[in-house]
Amino acid sequence: MKQEDWEHLKEKAKELGASAAVPVAVPTIRTGTWTRMKCQYGCPNYGQTLCCPPYAPSAEFTRKFLSEYTWSLLVQMTIPYDPAETADWNAYDRKINLALTDLVIGVEKEAFLMNYYKAFALKAGRCRLCETCNLKKCVHPDLARPSAEACGIDVMALAADNGFDSRVLRGPVKEFHIYGLVLLE
Numbered sequence: 001m002k003q004e005d006w007e008h009l010k011e012k013a014k015e016l017g018a019s020a021a022v023p024v025a026v027p028t029i030r031t032g033t034w035t036r037m038k039c040q041y042g043c044p045n046y047g048q049t050l051c052c053p054p055y056a057p058s059a060e061f062t063r064k065f066l067s068e069y070t071w072s073l074l075v076q077m078t079i080p081y082d083p084a085e086t087a088d089w090n091a092y093d094r095k096i097n098l099a100l101t102d103l104v105i106g107v108e109k110e111a112f113l114m115n116y117y118k119a120f121a122l123k124a125g126r127c128r129l130c131e132t133c134n135l136k137k138c139v140h141p142d143l144a145r146p147s148a149e150a151c152g153i154d155v156m157a158l159a160a161d162n163g164f165d166s167r168v169l170r171g172p173v174k175e176f177h178i179y180g181l182v183l184l185e
């Protein structure tokens with residue numbers, strides 16, 4: 001990809017709320033079947049939307065899918081932590097999830113219009129576009145994208161491998177980071 005295209009997409013990501021955006025060579029992205037175990041045993045979102053297991057693509061499929069790409073853009077969003085806001089966790093979680101969806105879909109669309117026609121976004125966390133997913137047929141296929149970790153991507157390693165501090169947070173927490181990935185070419 002041309003340097004000016006990287007700069008344009010990074011700028012677009014920042015306009016859409018990213019605190020950072022970095023190019024990532026897709027062959028360096030680590031995957032594992034263990035992420036699915038974490039989804040199935042321990043995550044309250046398991047089976048809740050078409051973007052999560054058991055509906056999301058398997059790690060095996062994801063490895064094949066990733067092998068068709070060379071470059072991607074990793075985006076980070078920084079969320080200030082305000083305990084008062086988290087009292088209604090459902091509303092809070094929905095708000096930050098939708099902000100991350102807007103960010104990754106915005107970058108995906110921009111890249112597509114720049115002729116990176118394979119552009120495809122993934123994001124951390126469950127789909128929150130509908131209050132309750134119908135689990136049959138997506139009603140927002142233009143916006144819903146699978147959860148990266150649900151597909152077998154090691155998001156913690158992805159962040160750490162690309163210069164971010166992704167260690168597990170222990171209080172007191174003032175802010176935290178969430179991530180999305182846009183596969184480009």
Ligand code: SF4
Pocket residue numbers: 049050051127128129130131132133134135137138139140141144
């Ligand atoms: S957009 Fe709605 S129907 Fe589609 S996966 Fe998300 S929650 Fe389910």
